[in-house]
Amino acid sequence: MNSKQKALIIGAGPAGLTAAYKLLKDTDIHPIIIEKESFVGGISRTSIHNGNRIDIGGHRFFSKSSEIMDLWQNIMPLQGAPSKDDKQLNREIPLNDGGPDPEKEERVLLIRSRVSRILYLRKFFDYPISLKFQTLMNLGFLNTFKAGLGYIWSSCFKRQENSLEDFMINRFGISLYRMFFMDYTEKVWGKHPKEISADWGAQRIKGLSLSKAIISMLTKPFHKKVLRQKKLETSLIETFAYPKKGPGQLWETMSEEIKNMGGELILDSQVVKVCIENDKIKSVIVNSNGTEKKIDADYFISTMPICDLINAFDCQVPKNVLDTALNLPYRDFITVGLLLNKLKLKNTTNLKTISDIIPDCWLYIQEPDVKLGRIQIFNNWSPYMVRDPENTVWIGLEYFCNEGDELWNMSDQDFINFAIEELVKIQVIEETNILDSVRIKVSKAYPAYFGSYENFDDVKAYLNTIENLYCIGRNGQHRYNNMDHSMLTAIEAVKSISAGNKTKDKIWSVNTETEYHETNLNKKERN
Template identity: 65%
Template structure:
């Protein structure tokens, strides 16, 4: 394979992993083309006035040991989890005898996972627990309805024709209506009854109310290993000291050091293929000048919609499906605060005694806010003045071009502040600084023409040297580790000269994996 070249579209987790694996496992030179000026895609870390934002929230854990080892290879793991839930003191070593954290940037921390649901202006465990406080928060009538609803769902199973059916079968209709229905509609902009159950098959998978209860009973015997419990119930995860983008920036450096090439601000506009073979792509830089790049292999993590639209001689049915593929876009507002109004009523200790959550699912029906991140709790190094300020991220889901997307920054930030104030989380006078970031095509969606996605996949698979990888590359809501696995499988297919792409497409189809909330 000497003197061969692979053109990789996208410098996110999938594209960078593919480049790295090609350099370590083959003699193929990767050329990575990234449309934006940022490394990491939606997994990047955005910085504003010394404070850092994780766009979407990214926990580094996987049931796949190869992925865990690769992360540790890129960025060494330091520290031990704080068993009493105390956040790391930035002035202390990461572990006994370990390095001074102020002098060591490129390390992964071990963090405690806390995520809760905010509903009825109260906190509920996530996933839903059977603690007394849960029933107190719900009230007697809701608790009774939830119990009878769950029993009914356990006896009378629905035919799963939609995501709504999927949830009801696992949690019962009352719990579905309380904790899933409205939030899911916030995320996707359509009712769960109109979304394919494929979403649940990928993101909810093995988790149900009974699994959550069983996990509690098993915990004293099996511990917290990711191999022993449902991933949604994992209590610890790894996290780069300065956010997820730090790891991908480090991987990009390794790719360059090993001889790979990464071209930023370079957008692929055309894919030149015929007779089942891709010969080249045309890419344009900031100056608008187009360049034709030839290669032997082509790995694409660009949105399938854009990939197909950049091709010639596409069958009419395939182009019709691809052009109509739905996506959900994303807006995050970063607010630097003096304080939060919500109190830490848990037994977990935090710097400043703020609530311990990494993120909070906002189930309240009177606001459009979907999720609230507290960056202090992801890593103490995400916030410049950890002792005196709190940096939060408000997450909104929208469609590119809609009213939220086009609203001027200042007006949208004021709207977001008003929503947090409305649900008694902050006071406007405690806002010190703010920023807004829009992200296009953050989430491939499972409705509309997605039902015919197989026609698009079959067409793309006719090209012997084209490999679709990553979240947008497969129009599949992959997490970081699954996106990386698609890249690893693509490189394995190249090395093994495999004609079938099934191993690449089949990543993230096992029956156990991730989150039960329909979010990022």
Template identity: 50%
Template structure:
């Protein structure tokens, strides 16, 4: 197809690459994707180290959108058919494939395992004790009858759905570990987007239904996402999907430039004219464009637009806060914790709620895909830490951070540091847009950017919204529909992950 126009897409993550591919399929617009990192995928990239593959955060490929599921399967087909979703096997001789994985995740607290989401199993009752369980039950009933109104914070949101006792046991400290501030300083919007459909009653209902009906389906729109028990996963991690998409974009005439930062955005009369870039290889350059689709952090976008941006918009954008993310990949000979039959623990990830360590979550990457680890006789771990760019964790030397992380796992009895064979460290800046700071005033920014006719904000950081992978893709699809159809409004983009059917789990 002859390309008569161009669209600059800032960011080669899930949203940016989806937008680029959709433009190539549905228009004669050539996408030019500009990515500051040295690889594609954004937070859904897969980092390889000595033949082992590290997933940045654990990405389950599940969506309540048929359009997204079909999109994924176009690039990496399933082995077998959807009708056989619950019974498929891995294939050693097929590289480009979506594997079916059984979801297991638990909470590690009091040096014991608890089901996630918390459920009324004998293990839970035994680990917490009868007295604490009674307090949890009475507290839940109290707030069912007399909920906090209005809900002014994430703390109120959790208490209304789980009761104060369960909130203080399992949610309060872990959420503060994730965000670095107490729940009572975080907006309720975070809960509404991430866990709206989850509650004690919903968990009990799901458990009862599963007892009588054990079939699985790829398209479980009626099931709360936190309770879904099977999902798809690329053989070599999520980055395999996004590298495949990137290769296809280039094959079809699109352009992807890595190690390329957008420094300045030129606009006038509510229309973007072009962008100034700094390319690691070629230096500074100007790229004119008919459209610009941005997934870059809102703070960086407004800075790039210069001093002509109204002061109030600049004030709000500068007050937006992000939480950064570090992963230590540890290759170990064995774990100190095992299943009752002596086998490797089954968990995809383990939420570490112990208060005497900083680690937030532990991935057992062997259980995401056996192909994530080069030597299956060893265990490949991803230790996830939430931090702020420039703080003491972020500034540690890699070897020191890896040793610190291994020491924390040893402290809580999960590994012996003598069993660590190798390690690597990956930092991801601005991984999580925060629901505090000036977040409540985000409409001030939106009221400035929406009228810019050829500028589209999409994705997690582009919209300062804690979207999951499929939500980010849907915002890209909606933006491309607007471009192709010449639609002026952008409400359809902002409405993604507002309707209840799109809600996802905490991640």
């Protein structure tokens, strides 16, 4: 092993674990993963509270990349499928029968049907917004007229896209933008959309528009219930895979596979110094429980926040690069888990679920009189997320904040009480139905696209001058990527290392071109 080349990987989230896995599968390079937390998966982990599981932020296992879909299924096989009867939604798949390896039988990907709606004006709207009859009834004649007129105007007179506001108005019209996007975006990012770069829309909702949502609605009866829905925008997919016991289960399984193949995983350890000489990293200093250790390697793959990475460099960093990096903005995240006897919201759809709760995976809370952003209903992600799915409802309340602000600094119990008051206010629950609660905080959950981000190209150019450094993943590239995009940056990094490429353009180009996956990763599927 000592004669092998080594790659030190900072971070055991989806990108870092994928890099280690691919190095072991495709090269002779020995990976060493350094993770500051006591768990793997990053924000894609699964937290457990009194037997009930929490998915931090919600993670659908879906990708337009066949390579990613195949990788997931190599780690966990698919089991089950949606019923042919569309009304039977996400019914419980029978527990394993105690076969030769019950633990292995638990490690499967379920196929799930996705339902998400918007709660606005105390009424349900489709997500993404559609113009079907119920939507028009909920909006009323005047709002519907304004929405139609605004959309026609935006279709005829396109704005120059200098901000996220311009981006959204061009695709939905000014009235729908003001009703369904403006306040919610400010709730999520803490900034008005006119202060946020259009890059956010280009990466997260690049192909979505009102016209595409309507076309999807009209063609819905002809959509196949398959995972590889390559022609659909991600926001419009109807089916996704999901680990039986939450996303963290897949990353825990992958980390075990990495160790079984000879890779190293060191938890509870943080990189505190990066030693650079002649535009190459020679080693890093790692702090493990107060003890510092020097680790040498040939390649360094980083998923840590860029502000922390550059701050750890022991060399002279250009002032403009340092100032930009240290001031890169992030949005932080708080989840409150609530266990309930029942929801106040009634299932008025024709979709049948366990205990006939509402069928949604997510509810987007557009109500401007609360700070709550989204509600996850974990029973609908997987019944195995809930200790007693037949008799209880386990939900996650999602709040977006800044580390150190009023919400972040509240005590756990004060914040839980605050969240409960908001849920009661918008008529989602009755306080008497609460059985248990927990609060979880996540810092630097979402890289943001305002402030010093406008000078980010200078930071990227500087990082690319360090020959053996490869920045991947959401925080490693300061890019609000989906899970599969983060994994693709890791795959491209391993390909670059294996081929001895000096340039890193392909790593940074993941999720910057609409048809990236079609043109670069799925040629064999087309042939």
